[in-house]
Amino acid sequence: MAGELSICAACGASTPPGPECLACGGSPRLFGRFTLSQRLGTDSHGIVFGGRDDDGVAVRVRVAEPADDAQRAAWAAAAEAWQAQAAAGIAPPLAAGATADGRFARVEEAVDGQPVRRSVGVTPMLAVLERLLDILSTLHEQGVTHGGIGPDSLCRRADGVLILTDFAPAGGTAPDDLRAVARLARVLARDALPPSITALLARMESPDPAARPTAPQAREAVHHARSRPATSPALHLPPPPAAGGGLRRIVLLALLVAVAAGYFIWQRRAHPDAWVGTLAGRVARTEGNPPVRAGECTVYIDAVRQDRKNCRIEIACGGTRIYGGGEYGLNRCAGYPPRAEDVEGSAQDGDPRLELYADRGLARVWDQRYEKWIVEIALDVPVEEE
Numbered sequence: 001m002a003g004e005l006s007i008c009a010a011c012g013a014s015t016p017p018g019p020e021c022l023a024c025g026g027s028p029r030l031f032g033r034f035t036l037s038q039r040l041g042t043d044s045h046g047i048v049f050g051g052r053d054d055d056g057v058a059v060r061v062r063v064a065e066p067a068d069d070a071q072r073a074a075w076a077a078a079a080e081a082w083q084a085q086a087a088a089g090i091a092p093p094l095a096a097g098a099t100a101d102g103r104f105a106r107v108e109e110a111v112d113g114q115p116v117r118r119s120v121g122v123t124p125m126l127a128v129l130e131r132l133l134d135i136l137s138t139l140h141e142q143g144v145t146h147g148g149i150g151p152d153s154l155c156r157r158a159d160g161v162l163i164l165t166d167f168a169p170a171g172g173t174a175p176d177d178l179r180a181v182a183r184l185a186r187v188l189a190r191d192a193l194p195p196s197i198t199a200l201l202a203r204m205e206s207p208d209p210a211a212r213p214t215a216p217q218a219r220e221a222v223h224h225a226r227s228r229p230a231t232s233p234a235l236h237l238p239p240p241p242a243a244g245g246g247l248r249r250i251v252l253l254a255l256l257v258a259v260a261a262g263y264f265i266w267q268r269r270a271h272p273d274a275w276v277g278t279l280a281g282r283v284a285r286t287e288g289n290p291p292v293r294a295g296e297c298t299v300y301i302d303a304v305r306q307d308r309k310n311c312r313i314e315i316a317c318g319g320t321r322i323y324g325g326g327e328y329g330l331n332r333c334a335g336y337p338p339r340a341e342d343v344e345g346s347a348q349d350g351d352p353r354l355e356l357y358a359d360r361g362l363a364r365v366w367d368q369r370y371e372k373w374i375v376e377i378a379l380d381v382p383v384e385e386e
């Protein structure tokens with residue numbers, strides 16, 4: 001737009017977009033390709049800018065000043081791990097490095113969504129908390145920390161998917177991420193929390209970092225608090241085969257792997273026609289000799305009306321269909337995001353069983369003869385607002 005000013009990445013002056021800053025003569029673009037168009041805020045983790053890259057992609061930039069060369073090197077190492085990670089549920093990292101004036105910047109794709117900072121009731125707050133801890137579990141497992149989690153760090157896209165954004169240039173530590181999550185949870189909680197969650201948050205805020213739970217431990221505690229025994233999938237599972245005295249008991253595991261990027265667009269929520277969409281995920285765990293052991297998955301759900309069934313489900317992982325297709329895959333779906341169970345044992349081999357808990361980001365497919373194989377899929381989770 002004619003007359004538009006950008007912020008020079010080299011000196012901070014306002015300057016027209018172009019190859020040279022009018023104030024300092026340097027290139028006003030960060031890393032030669034990002035134009036900073038507005039300053040969004042400042043906090044203890046640095047300055048936040050909004051801008052765009054040369055292709056017009058909206059970006060979010062965080063800039064901070066390391067104390068010395070050793071700290072600059074540590075920030076660079078943390079940023080390298082951040083750029084190399086493979087977690088879903090976070091804003092895509094685009095670039096990181098030292099700026100022309102000796103500061104350090106991280107650039108990520110801007111999330112098209114709303115910050116999750118409005119206080120809500122217990123149920124939606126716990127859903128947000130569990131999802132955030134899911135994302136952090138994967139990040140921490142990969143040696144990546146956020147370093148600056150706060151009320152602007154979590155965005156909800158239009159499709160309901162939560163995205164962790166606004167990573168701090170300094171990185172930080174995993175225990176400090178846990179403490180920050182607890183503080184965010186207190187901000188989000190409008191009502192009195194269950195005692196188990198109050199105790200958990202207190203542990204997450206312990207002055208001694210070593211006394212804080214890990215992200216997977218905290219997620220497990222939140223998941224437990226959200227679960228109701230009557231709907232726990234673990235109760236629907238047949239007993240484990242007792243062979244060799246060593247087969248471990250089959251329990252419901254919380255999601256081990258955060259989810260693949262993907263869209264989960266439900267057109268309407270109350271009506272069965274809402275169950276039309278594709279959910280993305282990936283294989284999180286297998287047992288036995290499954291048709292696939294790893295890979296990205298798609299869970300396709302369509303509304304149908306046939307007998308007492310109201311939805312058709314097809315699941316493919318790593319390019320292999322493991323559930324649905326042909327005469328199979330008809331289910332009764334309920335809720336939003338939907339739940340479905342196809343566990344009757346009357347069909348022949350070749351018609352796998354299914355448990356789908358899209359509300360919890362879990363799908364489990366297994367062979368009719370349960371001991372043969374299981375595939376558990378971690379799904380991208382739309383987390384509803386209150």
Ligand SMILES: [Zn+2]
Pocket residue numbers: 008009010011012013021022023024025026028
């Ligand atoms: Zn300048």
